[in-house]
Amino acid sequence: MINKKLIEKIHEDLDGKLDASGQQELREQLAHDAEAAAYLKDWQKIRVSIETTKEHTPQIQFAQDILNKLPMESQTHHKPEPLLRTSIWNKPAFRYSIVFIAGVFLGFLTFSIIMPGSKSTKTPAFQLKGAMYDSRSFDQMTTADVLVFENPMVKASFNVKYSTSVVEARITLSSLYPVQCVLVFDYNSLQVMNVLNVSVNDQSSISASSNFVQINNSGNNQYVVQLINKNSLPHQISIKIMQNESPIYQNAVTVNKE
Amino acid sequence: MIAKEDNELVYEALHGSRSSFEVLIERYQNKIYGMILQMTNDSELAKDLTQDVFIKAYTSLGKFSFNYRFFSWLYRVAINETINKLKGRRHFESIDKALNIASEEDAQKGISEESLRLKTALLGLKDSYRSVILLKYYFGLSYEEIAEAMGMSTAKVKDRLYNARLTLRDKLIGTGFFGHDQ
Numbered sequence: 001m002i003n004k005k006l007i008e009k010i011h012e013d014l015d016g017k018l019d020a021s022g023q024q025e026l027r028e029q030l031a032h033d034a035e036a037a038a039y040l041k042d043w044q045k046i047r048v049s050i051e052t053t054k055e056h057t058p059q060i061q062f063a064q065d066i067l068n069k070l071p072m073e074s075q076t077h078h079k080p081e082p083l084l085r086t087s088i089w090n091k092p093a094f095r096y097s098i099v100f101i102a103g104v105f106l107g108f109l110t111f112s113i114i115m116p117g118s119k120s121t122k123t124p125a126f127q128l129k130g131a132m133y134d135s136r137s138f139d140q141m142t143t144a145d146v147l148v149f150e151n152p153m154v155k156a157s158f159n160v161k162y163s164t165s166v167v168e169a170r171i172t173l174s175s176l177y178p179v180q181c182v183l184v185f186d187y188n189s190l191q192v193m194n195v196l197n198v199s200v201n202d203q204s205s206i207s208a209s210s211n212f213v214q215i216n217n218s219g220n221n222q223y224v225v226q227l228i229n230k231n232s233l234p235h236q237i238s239i240k241i242m243q244n245e246s247p248i249y250q251n252a253v254t255v256n257k258e
Numbered sequence: 259m260i261a262k263e264d265n266e267l268v269y270e271a272l273h274g275s276r277s278s279f280e281v282l283i284e285r286y287q288n289k290i291y292g293m294i295l296q297m298t299n300d301s302e303l304a305k306d307l308t309q310d311v312f313i314k315a316y317t318s319l320g321k322f323s324f325n326y327r328f329f330s331w332l333y334r335v336a337i338n339e340t341i342n343k344l345k346g347r348r349h350f351e352s353i354d355k356a357l358n359i360a361s362e363e364d365a366q367k368g369i370s371e372e373s374l375r376l377k378t379a380l381l382g383l384k385d386s387y388r389s390v391i392l393l394k395y396y397f398g399l400s401y402e403e404i405a406e407a408m409g410m411s412t413a414k415v416k417d418r419l420y421n422a423r424l425t426l427r428d429k430l431i432g433t434g435f436f437g438h439d440q
């Protein structure tokens with residue numbers, strides 16, 4: 001019985017896959033194993049005979065016959081696999097990893113959208129409309145005044161408009177350091193309806209009382225103040241900006257001027 | 259002009275290009291016919307089966323995985339079709355008939371007695387051994403390519419080939435094929 005490894009080596013040699021040292025080693029083994037040497041000789045003859053038989057295999061030409069027999073529409077229902085599909089995609093670990101990463105990404109995206117204070121949920125001030133409390137939009141309201149203040153540390157703008165029932169102030173504040181902005185009015189004429197943080201960071205806030213609205217601002221922020229216009233008489237809204245409790249800007253806007 | 263890769267032609271055939279499939283037929287018809295002929299030793303049967311293999315391949319093209327080589331897959335279709343066909347016959351009758359036909363045809367072609375003995379021995383092998391010998395020695399496939407064509411591991415291919423080689427040699431001993439055994 002010939003050793004299995006020796007047979008493998010004999011066929012490697014017949015296939016031309018043994019290097020010089022391997023061939024030398026095989027020759028030495030065969031010199032001491034007559035049975036294995038006979039096996040090699042037999043297989044050399046088998047291979048020569050196979051090569052001869054291959055040469056005698058007749059050539060055929062079937063292409064047209066086969067094409068004529070092919071079903072006409074057999075391929076139109078197949079959805080072919082992508083040509084560039086690589087074997088790595090077939091590995092479950094790879095596919096699960098992609099699904100996991102996609103899941104984490106979607107989860108993060110969903111969380112960032114629904115998270116309170118997320119910027120993506122805020123509506124820019126210029127898109128807000130008075131229609132939420134008045135049939136007319138902010139653009140259609142009568143302009144009371146547009147105040148602008150700027151010094152090296154603070155920039156502020158107050159766009160105040162009014163209708164027969166509502167007064168709205170759209171305020172933009174930009175300050176390097178914390179500032180307070182206070183809007184004061186007569187509570188017999190105007191009443192706080194709503195205050196909105198349109199675009200406000202964590203260091204800023206807006207609050208309201210019966211006759212004033214106070215904003216604590218730091219950084220670049222936008223606010224909307226909505227007041228009920230109780231009658232058609234002219235009313236004044238006093239606006240004050242303070243830094244370290246010292247006024248740095250003071251002005252007033254009159255609504256119901258006509 | 260650079261010849262298109264097999265898989266590219268398969269892709270085009272899947273999109274309805276018959277001319278691409280025709281190129282594949284031209285490329286492999288003689289190899290498939292040669293293999294089936296060696297398995298059956300019946301030229302008429304081999305011709306019919308070769309056509310059946312390509313028709314089967316065409317209608318099953320949607321199942322082809324682009325992770326494999328087309329010719330390995332085609333050999334697999336051919337092996338299965340041939341084995342199924344042979345199973346439908348009484349095997350020994352088939353061999354005897356095939357050998358009678360083959361010996362007449364081969365005599366006309368001037369094929370030696372030695373080649374006929376080899377054919378006889380090959381036909382006497384069981385299908386799985388014959389397939390692996392044909393793929394290795396008639397078509398020069400690597401172990402990996404044979405593994406793809408037969409749908410088994412490379413280790414199993416090596417093991418099967420080892421047994422097939424021993425069996426083939428044993429069948430040839432005593433037939434006068436080697437000269438030394440008479």
